[in-house]
Amino acid sequence: MGPFRQQVNDLEPNMVYKYRDSQSHMSSLSNSLSLPSTPHRPTFLLAITPSYSNMSHGKQFTLYTHISGPNGWKVASVLEELGLTFESVFFNFQAAEQKNADYLKLNPNGRIPTIVDHGNNDFVLWESDAILLYLVDRYDKEKRLTVTDEREKYQLLQWLFFQSSGQGPYFGQVAWFTIYHAEKIPSAIERYKREILRVFGVLEAVLSKQDWLVGGKVTIADISFATWNNLAINNLVAGFEGFDFEKDFPATAAWHNKLLAIPSVKSVIDQRAAMLQKH
Numbered sequence: 001m002g003p004f005r006q007q008v009n010d011l012e013p014n015m016v017y018k019y020r021d022s023q024s025h026m027s028s029l030s031n032s033l034s035l036p037s038t039p040h041r042p043t044f045l046l047a048i049t050p051s052y053s054n055m056s057h058g059k060q061f062t063l064y065t066h067i068s069g070p071n072g073w074k075v076a077s078v079l080e081e082l083g084l085t086f087e088s089v090f091f092n093f094q095a096a097e098q099k100n101a102d103y104l105k106l107n108p109n110g111r112i113p114t115i116v117d118h119g120n121n122d123f124v125l126w127e128s129d130a131i132l133l134y135l136v137d138r139y140d141k142e143k144r145l146t147v148t149d150e151r152e153k154y155q156l157l158q159w160l161f162f163q164s165s166g167q168g169p170y171f172g173q174v175a176w177f178t179i180y181h182a183e184k185i186p187s188a189i190e191r192y193k194r195e196i197l198r199v200f201g202v203l204e205a206v207l208s209k210q211d212w213l214v215g216g217k218v219t220i221a222d223i224s225f226a227t228w229n230n231l232a233i234n235n236l237v238a239g240f241e242g243f244d245f246e247k248d249f250p251a252t253a254a255w256h257n258k259l260l261a262i263p264s265v266k267s268v269i270d271q272r273a274a275m276l277q278k279h
């Protein structure tokens with residue numbers, strides 16, 4: 001039991017973890033990032049069922065996620081877009097719930113997101129882009145969010161790999177060095193902010209010639225970038241050396257706005273903002 005945990009054994013016996021955070025104030029930056037900067041005080045936390053997979057919520061998927069983490073919301077948007085039902089279990093990172101021994105049995109990496117597909121013998125999968133691929137391969141029967149041409153399939157993978165190796169981890173370092181790293185190291189902060197601009201530059205070079213990353217239509221490749229980009233634009237590089245998204249990266253801005261107009265993408269961005277406001 002962590003310092004802020006209260007175990008309630010006779011409530012909601014099949015929920016894994018739920019918490020409600022009574023904390024009312026966080027700085028605007030930490031509000032938008034993975035970890036709250038001030039002490040996090042859940043008013044209750046349930047740590048109950050021994051089984052992470054046999055859920056009784058009746059939804060097809062369980063999604064282990066976090067109210068702020070862009071990678072979890074990305075998965076939620078594709079689940080929503082494909083009309084799949086899911087129950088989100090939000091971890092409290094401050095209480096290190098993502099490192100809980102039971103959760104590590106599902107995801108040895110101790111991070112979010114992880115899904116359990118109760119419609120496929122409780123199949124467990126982690127790494128957000130692997131999850132997106134699984135969802136479209138198995139459940140996107142009309143191949144709306146993916147491609148079928150062989151060369152385009154590899155291009156789709158190329159963008160997903162670039163997102164998971166070149167976008168998410170670098171963008172996350174701005175959050176780390178701005179908020180959580182004990183020492184303030186301006187050169188590190190600057191390096192990663194510049195890396196965000198570099199990634200926007202890569203996207204701009206491509207999107208100034210085509211509307212979508214691959215296949216001439218929106219796919220999971222585009223969607224996989226949306227939540228981190230949104231955080232970067234509105235927060236991580238906001239105000240950095242006169243950063244002006246629309247002016248500096250017009251094609252990427254137009255593409256991003258088209259992504260935000262997709263109901264499932266807009267929905268998760270709005271849900272995230274509303275939850276951060278509340279917590």
Ligand SMILES: N[C@@H](CCC(=O)N[C@@H](CS)C(=O)NCC(=O)O)C(=O)O
Pocket residue numbers: 034066068069070071072093098110111112113126127128129164168
């Ligand atoms: N490449 C992974 C990254 C996962 C990741 O870093 N998730 C963050 C939240 S967005 C996390 O769980 N952080 C908590 C931690 O590092 O303990 C993916 O795309 O799923």
